[in-house]
Amino acid sequence: MNTALLIITLFLIISIVMGLLAKRGKDMSMEQWAIGGRGFGGLFVFLLLAGETYSVFTLLGTSGLAFNNGAAAFYLLAFTALGTITSYWLLPVIWKYAKENNVVSQSQFFSKKYNSTGLGVFVAVVGVVALIPYITILFKSMGILVAATSYGAISSNVAIWVGMIALLGYVMVSGIHGSAWTSTIKDFLIFFVILFLGIYLPIHYHGSLGGLFQAVSEVKPQALTLPEKGLSVSWFISTVAISSFAYFMWPHVAPTVFASKNAKAFRLNAVLLPIYAIMVLFVYFVGFTAIVQLPGLKSGDFALLELSMKTFDPWFVGIIGATGLLATLVPGSMMLMSAATMITTNVIEPLKPNVSDKNKALSAKGFVVLLSIVCAFFSMSESSTLATLYLTSFSLITQMAPSMYLSLRKNNGITKYGAGIGMLVGVAIVIYVTFTKTTMAILFPSLPSVIQDLNIGIIALAANILVMFIISSLTKKTIVNNGNNENKHDVKLTS
Amino acid sequence: MKLYYLLALLPYIAILGGAAFVNKVEPYVLGIPFFLFWIILWAVLCSVIMFVIYRLDPINKENEE
Numbered sequence A: 001m002n003t004a005l006l007i008i009t010l011f012l013i014i015s016i017v018m019g020l021l022a023k024r025g026k027d028m029s030m031e032q033w034a035i036g037g038r039g040f041g042g043l044f045v046f047l048l049l050a051g052e053t054y055s056v057f058t059l060l061g062t063s064g065l066a067f068n069n070g071a072a073a074f075y076l077l078a079f080t081a082l083g084t085i086t087s088y089w090l091l092p093v094i095w096k097y098a099k100e101n102n103v104v105s106q107s108q109f110f111s112k113k114y115n116s117t118g119l120g121v122f123v124a125v126v127g128v129v130a131l132i133p134y135i136t137i138l139f140k141s142m143g144i145l146v147a148a149t150s151y152g153a154i155s156s157n158v159a160i161w162v163g164m165i166a167l168l169g170y171v172m173v174s175g176i177h178g179s180a181w182t183s184t185i186k187d188f189l190i191f192f193v194i195l196f197l198g199i200y201l202p203i204h205y206h207g208s209l210g211g212l213f214q215a216v217s218e219v220k221p222q223a224l225t226l227p228e229k230g231l232s233v234s235w236f237i238s239t240v241a242i243s244s245f246a247y248f249m250w251p252h253v254a255p256t257v258f259a260s261k262n263a264k265a266f267r268l269n270a271v272l273l274p275i276y277a278i279m280v281l282f283v284y285f286v287g288f289t290a291i292v293q294l295p296g297l298k299s300g301d302f303a304l305l306e307l308s309m310k311t312f313d314p315w316f317v318g319i320i321g322a323t324g325l326l327a328t329l330v331p332g333s334m335m336l337m338s339a340a341t342m343i344t345t346n347v348i349e350p351l352k353p354n355v356s357d358k359n360k361a362l363s364a365k366g367f368v369v370l371l372s373i374v375c376a377f378f379s380m381s382e383s384s385t386l387a388t389l390y391l392t393s394f395s396l397i398t399q400m401a402p403s404m405y406l407s408l409r410k411n412n413g414i415t416k417y418g419a420g421i422g423m424l425v426g427v428a429i430v431i432y433v434t435f436t437k438t439t440m441a442i443l444f445p446s447l448p449s450v451i452q453d454l455n456i457g458i459i460a461l462a463a464n465i466l467v468m469f470i471i472s473s474l475t476k477k478t479i480v481n482n483g484n485n486e487n488k489h490d491v492k493l494t495s
Numbered sequence B: 001m002k003l004y005y006l007l008a009l010l011p012y013i014a015i016l017g018g019a020a021f022v023n024k025v026e027p028y029v030l031g032i033p034f035f036l037f038w039i040i041l042w043a044v045l046c047s048v049i050m051f052v053i054y055r056l057d058p059i060n061k062e063n064e065e
Helices: A002-027 A030-038 A041-052 A056-085 A087-100 A106-113 A117-149 A156-174 A180-206 A211-218 A233-245 A254-258 A264-277 A279-294 A299-312 A312-352 A356-380 A386-398 A401-406 A416-436 A456-494 B001-017 B035-057
Strands: none
Touching: A002 A030, A002 A156, A002 A180, A002 A312, A002 A416, A030 A401, A041 A211, A041 B035, A056 A087, A056 A117, A056 A180, A056 A233, A056 A264, A056 A299, A056 A386, A056 A401, A056 B001, A087 A254, A087 A264, A087 A401, A087 B035, A106 A386, A106 A401, A106 B001, A117 A156, A117 A254, A117 A299, A117 A312, A117 A356, A117 A416, A156 A312, A156 A356, A156 A386, A180 A211, A180 A279, A233 A299, A233 A386, A233 A456, A279 A299, A299 A312, A312 A356, A386 A416, A386 A456, A401 A416, A401 A456, A401 B001, A401 B035, A416 A456
């Protein structure tokens, strides 16, 4: 075993031990853990929301996208900045409603707003489906991480299974609340690693940032702007638009929102989060340095690691690898557990109310294992890049946004049928497109590339909204008519 | 609806509406190609604008429980 792999293994053991200690220290109830009794102060909410932004995808996927597609990667910075400012208006309203109605999860929010258990169940299922590509990213990253740092000694498929077992062990041992310490160490490490690599690598190889971009403009000038076709300007605009629209729709982010003590925290976050988003810039610099320094590299997802291995001693590669590992374990355990909680409390409970607590906990654990295995298989069979999987995940959660936003109005004209069927249509389009690898260009070969290049998620979203309004107006008619009849009746009685 | 809330639309107009016009390498600003510079600039301005709104909005001066 080489030094890098040794350090990564050491961090894995430490994080599991810390999880064990965390469990022994405090045995919190499920609800306490989920939203911390709505007692989180502004700074803590900021750290949680900000930390959410950075997973192993930031390290490997973002640098990979910059390496493969250059300027297209800038969409991540653009949509994060635009998405986070919606926090000012969106989150206080959601938080207030959740507080007044004792809502602890996203699907509960929908079932209460639309007064429909069925819609809540459906939203929980959509949430879990949307998390699958994201968890697949984490497993794939784990495979890339170990395969690269073992200098080829361990294959990425073996690494994915080992990684999956490590993640499962971590989740089972540390239980639902995980270890706050592991999460803090992860945030600190990823912050340090990103800043260091993004500043050191361009200076080390090219003297300055200007030198780096000058070198890129000689080697691969097309990487500095969006291309005419493919990931073009219209792809960029449509992708930034839908991703920022859906920024706070993640099911595992909802508990963080509900955990806040007051609404002011969200408005302050809208000021701070865009600045924090600029961190991703330094990952672009790593990807661009790799364009010049690793001309033969086949898969961009390996760019950050390969460049680090070319530049640094194995022990430092180990630190970077360990950062990637923690940035997999922390969000991975959160996503797995929130998916399991959603299924047990928002699907099994409403459908089968008599299940005992013990069986609920058991089914939650069983579900975590099942979900991990499914995602592990996806991560081995799916040849898509990390960035493509990330886009799929976003296209899926985007489908919850229209009925979520509209439910915040005083008079919501959308019915539960409109919300549910609209969402179903949107999600079905995204899934169909993902598995058949359909693009707008295949569907509409004669249209100009401005339309062909549109992110297909925006088509799904448009269909979703259209169906939502049509079904709502059809199903509302009966309700409105009933209301009118009653009014007439009232008039008659009084006259 | 407070009128200064409309300030928050500026970054959307600049990034979504401006993308087609700023998708170019030159001029370099601080060594950074113009398209990337434009996005960084507006990410920073997002913060600045939200800070202005935060300070103007009387709702943030109230002490909610």
